[in-house]
Amino acid sequence: MTEALLLIALLLLLAGWILQTLSLERRLRRLERHRASLSQRFFALSLWSEALEKRLAGEPWPGQSGIAPAEESASEPAALAPAPPPARASDVAVAPTHAPVPVAPLRPARGAARPWKRIERLLVENWSGLLGVLVVVAGVTFVAINSGLRLEARERFLVTLLVGGLLALPSLLWGRRERWRDLTDGLRSGGGALVLFACAAAGGLPQLGLQWVEVPAQALALLAGGVAVNLGLAAIARTATSASLHVAVSLVPLAIAPQGGPALAIATAIALVGSELPLRHRWQRHRLVVSWVYGLFQVVWFLANGPTLAVSGALATGASLAAVLVFGLGLLRLHRPGATPPRLQALPVALMLSLWGGLGLALLLYPREAAARATALALSAAGALLLGRNARRRGPRWLALGDALAGQILVLAALLSLAPLIADGPLLAGVLLLECLLFLGLAVREDAGPLRRIGWWLSVAASLLLAITGLVAALLSRDPGAQLQAGAVLTGGAALTAGMQVLLQRRGVPLPVPPLLGWLAGGLIAVGTGLVVPQDWRSPLSLAVMGAFLVAARRWRPPGLLLGVSIAIAATHGFGWLALLAQAPWPAMVLLARLLPLGLLALLLMLSAGGSRQQCLGLALLGIDGGLGALWWLEPISPLLPGVAWLLLAAGSLAVTHRLRGAAVRAGLVLSLAYLAGFGVAYLLVIGPSQELVTLGALQLRGRWLVELLAIAVCLHGWFFRAGADLARLRIWQLVQPCFLEGALLGVGLTLQGEISAPWRPVAWSLLALVLVCPPLVRLFAIRLQIYGVVAYWLSVLALMHTLGGGLSPFPPLSGAAQAAGVVAIALQTAFVVASHRWLDLERLAQPGGWPVLVWIGARVAKRRNLWLYYPLFVAVALVLASGYDRALLTLLWTGEAFAIYLLGVVLREPQFRLVALVGLGACLLRMLVIDMAQADLGLRGLVFIGVGLLLLALNAIVRRLRSRFS
Structure with a gap:
């Protein structure tokens, strides 16, 4: 503990000494620059005079030996002319000129040398003295303690006092000399700290081995003597740093010693007296440090006496009065005429904020009852308003603004202290938001720029607090009445925030982030109507509330409100989808009651939005509503129906792009592709494995086949779709539109593979190959259709080999069906090879367009058609011969x-x-x-x-x- 106390004192002395030496360091730096400038000028003058003497004596200039006589005579007037401004010193030695060589003053090198020299000078010339004092004090203290451990407690106390007196002795002997004043003052301050340490340890710190006083009154008197010594040193201090350090050191033993009412009373007295010292000076920085140190002491004292304060109302009241006494008197002193500068400065502002902050924190922590706490804070807020009114009348203006800000914060603290009485978090946060918005409105009315910005930030913070409390209420509360009340509070807060945004817009008030309040209003209605209210109320309330905000945003156009409402609509849709997904399946009417308001809200956003982003968002939300509605509504009827609905929605979304403009066209196209992607997933997971039958009169067809035919039709619709001007310019459409042909062919291939029995699949693939290379069909679609015909021909050969080769085929290789199908397939493959000689367009086949693999196949087939078409036929014929005849x-x-x-x-x-x-x-x-x-x-x-x-x-x-x- 001894070393800790000493270390604290030494650190405080170090900080003060550093502040004192800054001014000395600046003065020495100015003298150094002046000396360097004089020496450079002298050097340049000496070089110029030497050159002039040589010229008058007839000696040649450096580099002049090769000059012609005419040139030399012409250069004489230049030699007698006045010297030009000095140039760089390096130019003197190498410049072959006829005029006197100008010499630049030598300047200190810039770059890394100057900072290092500055650091070196600062350490050696300034900090070395301070460090020396600290080291001497520490060494003397350790020696004194080491020697004193061999003595009794009283002798140790006396030795410590003697050491403190010896440290103060140089100040009495040489303190008047300017050269030694800083050093002797530092030693005196160290001696004062040692005296206080000895007095504190002698009466109340037995663990340090210096206690010899057992009577509390005597120990208190001894401590008061040590404090008096340090306050006396603060009274005669020459600098604010020394005075502040002595006051701070006086409070350190009280924070370490046993706590209670007496310690707080003594600390309060020290703070009151120390803030007025020295009497002949009025240092704002000193008072600021005293207020900070006393506030820190209050925090330490509060933590140490927490259990006692919980049961003792008198002690809590005394602590509150002590804080009011110190900080309140400091505020009154600050508001005296002439006590503050007329213009805004950092130090007085920091002092004012520190005093108000300490007062508010004490009144917020010490009173135990919520009503008493709120009353005390409200009274202090009223005092702040009165002081601000007086400052507004007398000046300065910045002080009045600071008082208004302090009053606002105290009012907020008073409202927050009512939280135990107002158990409803959203209601309390709503009251805070209302108060902050009123403060912002008054600041706008008074045209007070700083207060306006502070009120705006407070309103932002209150809006965030209201949203957070709303989320907590949504997670914890299950009472429908409480949920409706919280939703109403959040909606009202959003309305107030939007109204303030309209007011700020009409007044033309500059703001740090102009659209932020609009965004927060959207967040409040998203939480209020999409999360907090009961689930059955969310969709209709969202339609009513968000629709009204959307109309207001379109009419008055406050910054950020339209975007905030749009984000709120999107968030509400997300919340609604998650809720429906978590509790599916739903009855048809309940599902309609949940999704229909959301769809109408998305449609309203798309129709009334002022920008393309909102239109795209509305279209996307409407599309997702339709897709999810089809899934949840039609899946209980048949698992195949959602995929059918998505195909129809994809075609409809693509057709709607004719009526859209701008970025909404891209959104419609992306929505159509999303429907197709959803159908693809449904086909892989549900439709493909399905064996469900559909009865059409006397026919019974597999439902999967009908869905595949519809998918082929939708892809063909996309291939033949006449795109509008906006859609045709889109890069994504240029990439996707050719793929509709591949989608249709993929659908045909899946249909053949899934709906035709294994022995006849080679026949089907061969027929498809013949159809794909047909010239009329190629002219209708694209040349790459012939490449797909070649691929279908290869697939027919592979299917034939699989069918006749046994393996996984369900038909024996020697069965009649397999043999007949093989013969028919061979005939069709032969017909394909024969037809390819007339139908294949070899010139265009090398560049068919589409995917790179098609280019690769087309180039090889166009170059060596016979090799790529006849070899598969040879293999197929050999296989048919091997499987259909006697070995x-x-x-x-x-x-x-x-x-x-x-x-x-x-x-x-x-x-x-x-x-x-x-x-x-x-x-x-x-x-x-x-x-x-x-x-x-x-x-x-x-x-x-x-x-x-x-x-x-x-x-x-x-x-x-x-x-x-x-x-």
């Missing part, structure tokens, strides 16, 4: 296919076909020798060998006949 004849059949491929290669002039055919013939011969030779039926084996031989002879004859085609 004993397989060699003969494959040899025939190889023969046909060779002939095709000869006709089409494709060397690869001939090569593949030869490889196939070789494989067939190898199979004939390895497998067919093991056949038991000699007649069948002979038939195979004869057939293969005849095919080879025919091949040889054809090669000899068509030899010219092989070159």
Whole structure:
């Protein structure tokens, strides 16, 4: 504890010494600059005089040896001319001029050198003395304590007093000398702190080992003596820092010693006396420090005496009176004529705010009853208003404004102190908001700029407080009556805030954030009607209240109100959707009663909004209302119906874009795409796996198939949709519109894959391929349709291989259905290959547009069409032959296919076909020798060998006949 007390005193002395040395440091810096300037001028003058002497003596200038006589004679008048202004010193040594060389004054280098020199000078010349004093005081204190530990308590006390007196002795001997005054004053202050420490420890701090007085009255008298010594030193202090430190040190033992009424009384007396010291000075900074130190002491005392204050009303009343005495007298002293400057300055303002703050904090903490607390704060607010009125009449004006601000804060504190009596949080916050808005209105009426800004910020804070208390009420309260009351308070607060925003707009009042009050009004109605009121009331109340605010925002156009109401409408929609989702499913009428007002509110926002952002928001909210309504209303009837509704809504949203303008067109397009995305999710999760049947008269069709047909129709509607001028300019439409073709093809593909049985899927894919490469259809859509025809052809081959190859197919590879479907598929694939020679537009196929993969496929098919179309057919034919006929004849059949491929290669002039055919013939011969030779039926084996031989002879004859085609 000894070291802690000493450290506190030393830190306070350090702060005071630093403040004292600042002025000395500035004076020394000015002298240093003056000395450097004189030395530079002297140096420049000496260089110029030396050059002039050389010129008069006829000596050449540096660099003049190569000058012609004519030039030298022409340069003589320049030599006798007056010297120009000094230039840089480096120019003297290198400039080959004829005139006297100007020399610049040497300046200290800028950059990093000057700050370091300044820091060095500050540390060495100024702070070294202060640090030396602190180190000496600390060392002497430690030595004294170490020596005193070997003595009795009384002797230790006397030794400490002796050390304090020795520290004060240099002030008596050399204190009048200007050179040593700062150092001796610091030593004297350290001695005073030691004396107070000894007196405090001798009577009330037994843990320090210096206590020798047991009688409380004597200990109190001893402490009073130490305090008197420090107050006396404060009375003779030369600076405000020293005086403040002595008063602050006097309060430190009272904060450490046992607490109670006497300690507070002594501290109050110290603060009252110390604020008037020294008598010959009126230092505002000293009084500010005293008020801060006393306020800090009050806080420490309040924390230490909390249990006693809770049961002792007399002690709480005495503490309140002590605060009123110190801070109140300080305020009265501040309001005396001539006590404050006429213009606004930081120090008097800080003093005024500190005094009012200490008074208000004491009256807010000490009274136990809410009514007494509110009464005391209200009386202090009335006093502030009276002082402000007097200051307004006599001046200065800034003091009157400060008093008005203090009165406003005290009124707010009085209202907040009524919280135990007014248990309803939103009601109390509403009263605060009303009071802040009234204060703001008065400030606007009086045309007081600072008060107006303060009132505006207070109104903002009160609005936020009202919104927060409304949220708390929404989470905690379940009473419908209380909820309706809280909602009414929030709505009324929003109306008052919006009205104040209109008033500020009409007066043309400049504000830090002009639209903020409008935004807060929107937040209040969002919380009030969307969260606080009972759930059954939210939708209709939101329609009525927010619709009225929307109309008011459109009529008077206060800043921020329209945006705030728009955000409130969006938040209310979000709250409503979450509530419906949490308690779904709903009866149809209840769902209609919840969603219909929200939809009407979104429509009202879209129609009455003043900007494109509000129109887009209204359209988006209306679209989401429709989508969610379709989901919650139609899903109980059939899980397929929400997807159907979303498809129809997508087509409708796209059609509505013709009647929209500006950014709303983009919103309509995005809404249509969102519906399509919702349908895609529904198809994957619900519609695709569904096996539900729909009865249409005598027909029973799968509902999924009808939905897929509707999806194809919607995509085709998007492909053929004639976009308006605004929609056609949108980049997103330019990217999305071509994809409607892909969407329709995807729908067709999903329909074929899901609705047609496995054996006939190759047939369906082959038919689709033929249709897609048809020139009339390509002219109707796009050239890339032929690429999709090629892809469908490949898919037909893969489907055929899967069907006839067994695997996961539910049909056996040798079943009649699979064989028949395979033959039909082969015929259609052959027809596709034949038709491709006439229908494929190879020139345009290389650049079909669309996705990069289509370009990749189109470029390769256009370059090597035969390779990309015939090879899949060859594989399909080989597979059909292998699955549909006896294995004993397989060699003969494959040899025939190889023969046909060779002939095709000869006709089409494709060397690869001939090569593949030869490889196939070789494989067939190898199979004939390895497998067919093991056949038991000699007649069948002979038939195979004869057939293969005849095919080879025919091949040889054809090669000899068509030899010219092989070159």
